Amino acid sequence: MAGIHIENVTKSYGQLSVLKNFSLEVSDGEFVVFVGPSGCGKSTMLKILAGLEEASSGTIRIGGRDVTDLAPGDRDIAMVFQNYALYPHLTVRKNMGFGLKMRGTDPTEIDKRVTEAAKILGVDHLLDRRPKALSGGQRQRVALGRAIVREPQAFLMDEPLSNLDAKLRVHTRAEISALHKRLGVTTIYVTHDQIEAMTMADRIVIMKDGAIQQIADPDTMFKKPANLFVAGFIGSPGMNFLRATVNTNGPSPAARIFGYDVPLRIPQSFAGREVILGLRPEHIAAGPGAVTFDVMPRLVESLGSEKYVYVDVPVENRVEAARTGGDERRADTIIARLINPDERVTEGPIKLSFDPARLHLFDATTQASIE
Amino acid sequence: MKSGFGLDLARPSRRHWLGYLLLAPAVLLIGLIIIYPLIVSVDISFQNVNIARLDQPRRPFTTANYERLFSSPDFWNASWITLKLVVIVSLFCFLLGLGTALLVNNKFKGQAFARLLVALPWAVPEVIAVVIFAWMFDSSFGLMNWVFIKLGFIDTTVNWFSSPVAAFAVVCVTMIWKGYPFVSIMMLAGLQSIPDDFYNAARVDGANAWQRLVNITIPSLMPVLGVTLILVMLWVFRDFSIIYVMTGGGPLKATQTLSIMTYEQAFGFFKMGYASAIGVVTLIVCVIASRLMIGRAPDNI
Structure with a gap:
């Protein structure tokens, strides 16, 4: 077990820069999740950590040892692949013991460790089968088993849950978390699913276009997103965005949304500047509140325990889709997520309200959060 | 409607x-x-037929052809030659084919051109290939004699086609040259179907290049390998034109395979019943051999 130290790692293919100045300090035993949309460089970073790809510049240290130019096999790490990469011609037992065999470990020792790992993962009855004869979830466990028998200094996981169905994914997510607690091995986990990131991570590294957007623990990530991208990426449904210009018609700076002047807690100097206001769907409530507005829902979706109310945004408040990471929905609609709503919220005009303190403020040009 | x-x-x-x-x-x-x-031909092999004609009345049933066949030293000689040829040619085709496939499977500049070069012998018609090789091994003007003398392997020109051993070797070389591209193409297709993550996983597990070849590449190629090997073996077994054009089966029947013997009996001596018997035996041997090969192929993928 060991900490991982990544310093100024970059990767470019010719002119194309896929990783820009990646620096990260992972402490011993930490579970860090790299998350971001596809093509953001998260898998590339993981491959560089594993030694499967070469970094264009920068250094990587695992457990204080400089591994930047070491072969993958010499880094003392184990990796779980998206498609599990189980060898079809070997039994589960041999698949799990492969790494140890390649290192010339004593066969009885291999057998002992494989059996032990199989017990931990509950696959000890499958040891003599071929991967072909296993279900998706079982294969996934075997792939995990292959990583843990090595007892490496760190685990690298590349979207290990993306080939499982939704139900199994939730289950396995919890199991991986539990396994991490039990073994306490430093883990780097790559995913494009923000829910996986939120539920499993000690710390999340959110990336876009090869650059780190924010590094924080899940709660901070949710409560204090550093910029518009993070705000939109974390949370489901995503944060609602509204464009407004700060005015000083009243005693304090305010923004006009849905035809109401909503006071903002920002200095007077912001007057006249364009801002983007972010409001999480779950922070909109049914019925009157601090800021109340009457709307005509365009669509109401019921999930049983909660209702999603889609509301058209006035033209003056619409944000160009390009600003929010290309999600077209947000341009002209906001979603209110009403938890345990009363039955009447189905048709006709309704009253929605929110607390202005819940608003997130972003600079319209830099997209950075205004604190 | x-x-x-x-x-x-x-x-x-x-x-x-x-x-x-x-x-x-x-x-x-x-x-x-x-x-x-x-x-x-099965029918004819049980009759004493010289020149087969479909309008002829049936001759009486006889097993004379087979009796003669199994007691003939020529037949056993041809079988032995065929076996030697199959084993040697298949082995080298496999080694060369796998080797070249592994080479051109790497990413490098001019990869497409290299693949073309590897596949080229396959596209050359057999007879043309044989003529080229016959000239290369010509005793007076041949390239090979010159090369070997220059390199100091031999001090006087070898008459390749009058020595049984040399003639057999030349036939082997020609067949390997003509046959390995097929193995190479099949292996290349097989190699490209192996997921990259198998290699990545093995590298993370600390397997070196040789261990990756033995533990991942070869086992993953097994299904393709089995089929390819059968096809190559059958091709060597039945190939006629290379040997016929090159040596005609000589010298001293040193390159007379079963297919050459069949042809010679049928169209040289017009013993079509006897030739059919050889053909039928060849067929049975081929069927058994390929059944064994397929049966032994691992069922793992």
């Missing part, structure tokens, strides 16, 4: 008719040019 002419083959209950209809031409053709001659 439309009555009268035509069957509505789109109806679910008739869909299989279309399948049979589309299969019919191929089945007919195979029946005509493979099954029927096969039956005829």
Whole structure:
């Protein structure tokens, strides 16, 4: 077990820069999740950590040892692949013991460790089968088993849950978390699913276009997103965005949304500047509140325990889709997520309200959060 | 809708008719040019026929052809030559084919050109290839004699086609040259179907290049390998034109395989009954050999 130290790692293919100045300090035993949309460089970073790809510049240290130019096999790490990469011609037992065999470990020792790992993962009855004869979830466990028998200094996981169905994914997510607690091995986990990131991570590294957007623990990530991208990426449904210009018609700076002047807690100097206001769907409530507005829902979706109310945004408040990471929905609609709503919220005009303190403020040009 | 002419083959209950209809031409053709001659030759092999004619009355049933065959030293000699040829040519085709496939599977500049070069011998017609090799091994003007003398392996020109050992070697070289590209192409296809993550996982597990070859590449290629090996073996077994054009089976029957012997008996000595018997034995050996190979192929993928 060991900490991982990544310093100024970059990767470019010719002119194309896929990783820009990646620096990260992972402490011993930490579970860090790299998350971001596809093509953001998260898998590339993981491959560089594993030694499967070469970094264009920068250094990587695992457990204080400089591994930047070491072969993958010499880094003392184990990796779980998206498609599990189980060898079809070997039994589960041999698949799990492969790494140890390649290192010339004593066969009885291999057998002992494989059996032990199989017990931990509950696959000890499958040891003599071929991967072909296993279900998706079982294969996934075997792939995990292959990583843990090595007892490496760190685990690298590349979207290990993306080939499982939704139900199994939730289950396995919890199991991986539990396994991490039990073994306490430093883990780097790559995913494009923000829910996986939120539920499993000690710390999340959110990336876009090869650059780190924010590094924080899940709660901070949710409560204090550093910029518009993070705000939109974390949370489901995503944060609602509204464009407004700060005015000083009243005693304090305010923004006009849905035809109401909503006071903002920002200095007077912001007057006249364009801002983007972010409001999480779950922070909109049914019925009157601090800021109340009457709307005509365009669509109401019921999930049983909660209702999603889609509301058209006035033209003056619409944000160009390009600003929010290309999600077209947000341009002209906001979603209110009403938890345990009363039955009447189905048709006709309704009253929605929110607390202005819940608003997130972003600079319209830099997209950075205004604190 | 439309009555009268035509069957509505789109109806679910008739869909299989279309399948049979589309299969019919191929089945007919195979029946005509493979099954029927096969039956005829089995039939002829049990008769004392010199020149086979379909309008001839049947001769009485006899096993004389087979009795003569199994007591003939020529037959056992041809079998031995064929076996040697199959083993040597298949082995080297496999080694060369796998080697070249591994080479051109790497990413490098001019990879497409290299692949073309590897596949080239396959595209050359057999007879042309043989003529080229016959000239290269010509005793007075041949390239090989010159090369070997320059390199100091031999001090006087070798007459490649009058020495049994040398002639056999030349035939082997020609067949390997002609045969390895097929193995190479098949192996290349097989190599490209191996997921990159198998190698990545093995590298993370600390396997070196040799261990990756032995533990991942070769086992993953096994299914393709088995089929390819059978096809190559059968090709060597039945190939006629290379040997016939190059040596005609000589010298001293040193390159007389079963297929050359069949041809010689049928169209040289016009003993078609006897030749059919050789053909039938060859067929049986081929069937058994390929059954064994397929049966032994691992069922893991």
